[in-house]
Amino acid sequence: MSKYIEDEGVAFIPGLVKIEDTMTVPATIRRYGEERSKHVVIERKSNLGNTWVPVTWRQLIDEVRELARGFIGMGVQPGDHIAIMAHTSYEWTLFDFAIQFAGAHAIPIYETSSTAQAEWIINDANIKFAIVENQGMYNVVAPILKKYEHFENIFVISDNAQSKIAANGTMEDDHIIDERIDALRADDLWTIIYTSGTTGRPKGAELTHRNILHVALNGPADEGLINVISYKGSRTLLFLPQAHVFARFINLVAMIGNATVGYCDTKNLVADMQSFKPTFILAVPRIFEKIYNSADAKAGKGVKLRMFRTFAKVAINYSRALATEEGLSAKLTAQHRLGDKLVYSKLREITGGKLRFAISGGAPLGERLGSFFRGIGLTVLEGYGLTETSAPTTVNRSNNIHVGSVGPTYPGCYVKLDEDGEILVKGDHVFRGYHNNPEATKAAFTDDGWFRTGDIGKLDDDDFLWITGRKKELIVTAGGKNVAPASLEDRLRSHPIISQVVVVGDQKPFVGALVTLDAEALPQWLINHGFPPMTVAEAIKDPQVLAAIDRAVKRVNERVSRAESIRKFAVLPTDFTVENGYLTPSLKVRRNVVLEGFADKVREIYGE
Numbered sequence: 001m002s003k004y005i006e007d008e009g010v011a012f013i014p015g016l017v018k019i020e021d022t023m024t025v026p027a028t029i030r031r032y033g034e035e036r037s038k039h040v041v042i043e044r045k046s047n048l049g050n051t052w053v054p055v056t057w058r059q060l061i062d063e064v065r066e067l068a069r070g071f072i073g074m075g076v077q078p079g080d081h082i083a084i085m086a087h088t089s090y091e092w093t094l095f096d097f098a099i100q101f102a103g104a105h106a107i108p109i110y111e112t113s114s115t116a117q118a119e120w121i122i123n124d125a126n127i128k129f130a131i132v133e134n135q136g137m138y139n140v141v142a143p144i145l146k147k148y149e150h151f152e153n154i155f156v157i158s159d160n161a162q163s164k165i166a167a168n169g170t171m172e173d174d175h176i177i178d179e180r181i182d183a184l185r186a187d188d189l190w191t192i193i194y195t196s197g198t199t200g201r202p203k204g205a206e207l208t209h210r211n212i213l214h215v216a217l218n219g220p221a222d223e224g225l226i227n228v229i230s231y232k233g234s235r236t237l238l239f240l241p242q243a244h245v246f247a248r249f250i251n252l253v254a255m256i257g258n259a260t261v262g263y264c265d266t267k268n269l270v271a272d273m274q275s276f277k278p279t280f281i282l283a284v285p286r287i288f289e290k291i292y293n294s295a296d297a298k299a300g301k302g303v304k305l306r307m308f309r310t311f312a313k314v315a316i317n318y319s320r321a322l323a324t325e326e327g328l329s330a331k332l333t334a335q336h337r338l339g340d341k342l343v344y345s346k347l348r349e350i351t352g353g354k355l356r357f358a359i360s361g362g363a364p365l366g367e368r369l370g371s372f373f374r375g376i377g378l379t380v381l382e383g384y385g386l387t388e389t390s391a392p393t394t395v396n397r398s399n400n401i402h403v404g405s406v407g408p409t410y411p412g413c414y415v416k417l418d419e420d421g422e423i424l425v426k427g428d429h430v431f432r433g434y435h436n437n438p439e440a441t442k443a444a445f446t447d448d449g450w451f452r453t454g455d456i457g458k459l460d461d462d463d464f465l466w467i468t469g470r471k472k473e474l475i476v477t478a479g480g481k482n483v484a485p486a487s488l489e490d491r492l493r494s495h496p497i498i499s500q501v502v503v504v505g506d507q508k509p510f511v512g513a514l515v516t517l518d519a520e521a522l523p524q525w526l527i528n529h530g531f532p533p534m535t536v537a538e539a540i541k542d543p544q545v546l547a548a549i550d551r552a553v554k555r556v557n558e559r560v561s562r563a564e565s566i567r568k569f570a571v572l573p574t575d576f577t578v579e580n581g582y583l584t585p586s587l588k589v590r591r592n593v594v595l596e597g598f599a600d601k602v603r604e605i606y607g608e
Contacts, residue, residue, distance in 0.1 A: 026184065039056060065101060108191070123144075124435060187210055205435075216252045229253060244387075280358065296496050344375075348376065394408060410429070499517060501514070511565060514572055550569075572598055
């Protein structure tokens, strides 16, 4: 892999694809529809059991054009904004592409959004129509309908929205689609994605066609990503929200990269993975943590539990040995071979048996978990990016990986560190600004045009980026010690019954932690340890459960200095979820909301 340093301290790998001024997303989709008309690009889940129905590029484009003609017949004009509020699905992709073919912009609203959250987007983005998944989401959006003159109608996918909209179009309007696509340019707006935001009101990041095409076209051309997303037979099952830029990017890059895409709900993830048999997936660290903790819990107790944990360590050591000059020893190779027969192969079967790679982002995965999955035959390519960078800025490659890092720069992306360690980014993938918010836009960039990510990191000698924390989340204790909470939280979350962790201690005499229990993992863990059944409410007060958490905290503290160690913790009565507002829709902890909601628990930690 070629690497260039244009200026001292700037990491950069060139991209092979240059985005020309006439290149846009709908024009690219239209071209692939013509060039690959018979290629199966999507498989839709059948209503009859766990079977999948192939959809060729030609079939997809025909449906897209039919729906786009309907939008045009309804009076949709170039530049109009149409909201989509739905779970990840074939319909999400269909409406997204059709809206773009009509010359308009698809603006996502998270399927978990409240009426107030949806109203902010509908008003700020001047939404004309909303496409919602079902009656429940209609009820969320309906109170907004009469409040704004620009918001004209809501269409419900489960109530035959596709046919109702398509009925407004005629074949005579088909040429209008091509005229509108041809009129677009690379630097025109592609979408506005409202950051889920761990603090404050969401800001609308304006992404252009150049932004998203830069990452979507350069990914499949990269030598370290070709065998992940671009080889014959590659398949991905998408289940993260398409309202988030991460999933929308992967959807586009997979289709462009010649992979076959399926869509599913997280509720049916295991069954759908076993029937669809993906070769790579997109996920966030919490999913990998749950897979590992679930496997540990289901191992039971006694011999089976000891066997799982023994071979888990073998997998971790095997992966770590791959990165050393000495490489694998004969003993470790033999242990790994036995582990594959007894443990690893069974874990892989849970995912369909063909899964080789996973792309992880959104938060740090951690070296230990990354090594475990690589050791069992599932290589997690950890990457880094934000909504404002069209998703990826750095990513590990299949042929160039440092487990625990977020990889070298994505093709055509520039990265450097500010004096305080903040990660700064430049490139064609960086957004053009925040919608209706020039002050926030100005604050997001340095005077010489570098985007301020707000994250703290370091570049190693090979120019791999390592994330060490959020600039705004750095804790400064009363003794003046800077503590990055992310590494402490990641390590403590590895315990089977711990779901979420928020480290506290800003301007306090020592570091503390708020901990939640995993209600799904708790019953099996209790059985494994010979404890009686108990609810979460009972467990948070049980001396044996608290002692187990205390031991986990002490193990975490062995890796840090005393000033950084967790001295006290409090176990909260409820877990963090999207529904109760403590998690963003992309499963990030809303730290400020947690601190406000459990201020009494923080005071208890410090005896206040």
